[in-house]
Amino acid sequence: MxxxxxxxxxxxxxxxxxxxxxxxxxxxxxxxxxxxxxxxxxxxxxxxxxxxxxxxxxxxxxxxxxxxxxxxxxxxxxxxxxxxxxxxxxxxxxxxxxxxxxxxxxxxxxxxxxxxxxxxxxxxxxxxxxxKVLSQPFVSPHGSNFVTGEFGIGHLVFGSPADLSSFYRDVLGFGFTDSVDLQGRIITFLHCNQRHHTVAVSQGEGDLHFNHFMLQLGTLDQLGRLLDRAKAAGMDASPLGRHTNDRVISFYCPTPSGFGVELGSGGRSITGDWKPQYYSESSEWGHGH
Ligand SMILES: [Fe+2]
The missing domain is CATH 3.10.180.10 (2,3-Dihydroxybiphenyl 1,2-Dioxygenase, domain 1)
Incomplete structure (x- = not known):
């Protein structure tokens, strides 16, 4: 890295x-x-x-x-x-x-x-x-909880031939978190609250398309159990890995619609003195890359 x-x-x-x-x-x-x-x-x-x-x-x-x-x-x-x-x-x-x-x-x-x-x-x-917030508590059938609240439910990643991120920055007021340069393919990560990124745009990835959404499990054990369940259900889950920039440990899995979902745990949050960085790898280890 x-x-x-x-x-x-x-x-x-x-x-x-x-x-x-x-x-x-x-x-x-x-x-x-x-x-x-x-x-x-x-x-x-x-x-x-x-x-x-x-x-x-x-x-x-x-x-x-x-x-x-x-x-x-x-x-x-x-x-x-x-x-x-x-x-x-x-x-x-x-x-x-x-x-x-x-x-x-x-x-x-x-x-x-x-x-x-x-x-x-x-x-x-x-x-x-x-x-709307319901009075009855959320009860996961598998004992999971998800990191949501002020962070929102997760993030969205788009592949785009052009720079989509200016809309999120200039119109919706997102802040620039950091970017990853994968040998000329630039991924721009943007935040709108303490979550490291809520939107990421992978520029130069062919036609405009929705790549994946991400949900964050409460603990690494919950993530591991979810990976077990995905494999038992016959899903083509990637190996676990840790991302360089948000430090999340996660795996990827195709949804029934074909686009992906990333399931993660941990990671770091945006602080008031955040300083954007520039990375040349997306994963520190794992993810099958
Ligand atoms: Fe992601």
């Missing part, structure tokens, strides 16, 4: 947004329900065409619905206050991106306010205020 210094950009802690849910469209809903059980989520049906997965006190964190394509359908980012909600919507409008507040969709997603717009990656973004 080689670490070279890079000028500090003065990131602070980002915009204070947090990723609270990921929406997926699929032709194979039953496989996703089974996959959710392997993950250790609470899985429930909503009608015939939707499966919801809960991983903390929130009403849901993964929304999987029947559709014509396999892929990422939408993502939900939460803010804490009405004024912050309005401020971010204003920034989106100033960037020339049409956006619309919907009381009907707010009811469906179980939040106080919700607005939608489409980002430059073609992903439907849902900006939400007060995503």
């Amino acid at each position: 080689e670490i070279r210094p890079r000028p500090t950009v003065g990131t602070g802690l980002g915009s204070g947004l947090r990723l609270v849910y990921v929406g997926i469209t699929t032709k194979v809903l039953p496989q996703w329900a089974a996959f959710g059980d392997v993950l250790g989520a609470e899985v429930r049906r909503l009608g015939d065409a939707t499966v919801l997965m809960r991983i903390d006190e929130r009403t849901f964190s993964l929304w999987v619905e029947t559709g014509d394509v396999e892929g990422l359908g939408f993502v939900g980012f939460e803010v804490d206050t009405d004024s912050r909600f309005d401020e971010i919507l204003e920034r989106v409008k100033r960037a020339g991106i049409p956006c619309e507040e919907s009381t009907d969709l707010a009811l469906i997603r179980e939040c106080a306010r919700l607005a939608t717009f489409v980002d430059p990656a073609g992903v439907r973004q849902e900006l939400v205020l007060r995503h």
Whole structure:
């Protein structure tokens, strides 16, 4: 691993947004329900065409619905206050991106306010205020817990032929965390709260596509047990590894829709005096690279 210094950009802690849910469209809903059980989520049906997965006190964190394509359908980012909600919507409008507040969709997603717009990656973004917290505690069928709360539920990684990250930085106010240069393929990691990165963009990776989302287990033992369950279920899980930049120990696994999921544990968080670095390897060890 080689670490070279890079000028500090003065990131602070980002915009204070947090990723609270990921929406997926699929032709194979039953496989996703089974996959959710392997993950250790609470899985429930909503009608015939939707499966919801809960991983903390929130009403849901993964929304999987029947559709014509396999892929990422939408993502939900939460803010804490009405004024912050309005401020971010204003920034989106100033960037020339049409956006619309919907009381009907707010009811469906179980939040106080919700607005939608489409980002430059073609992903439907849902900006939400007060995503519902249930009084009954989350109980994983496998005794897992997930690191969520102020950190959000995890991260999203996109492959892109161009620089997608400027939208997240300039419009949504994400901060630059660090980058990895894999022999000319630059991966840019961005944060919006204390989580090391909530969005990463792998530039120069062919057509624009959704690469994976990540969830963080509470302990390394829970991660190991999840890897055991994934293998027992016949999933093509990668070896464990540790990433150079966020220091997370994790493995990767294809979801029923084909894109990946990263399951991790541990790692480090963004602090107020964060100084971005530049890496030439993505993994310190493992991950099969
Ligand atoms: Fe990842």
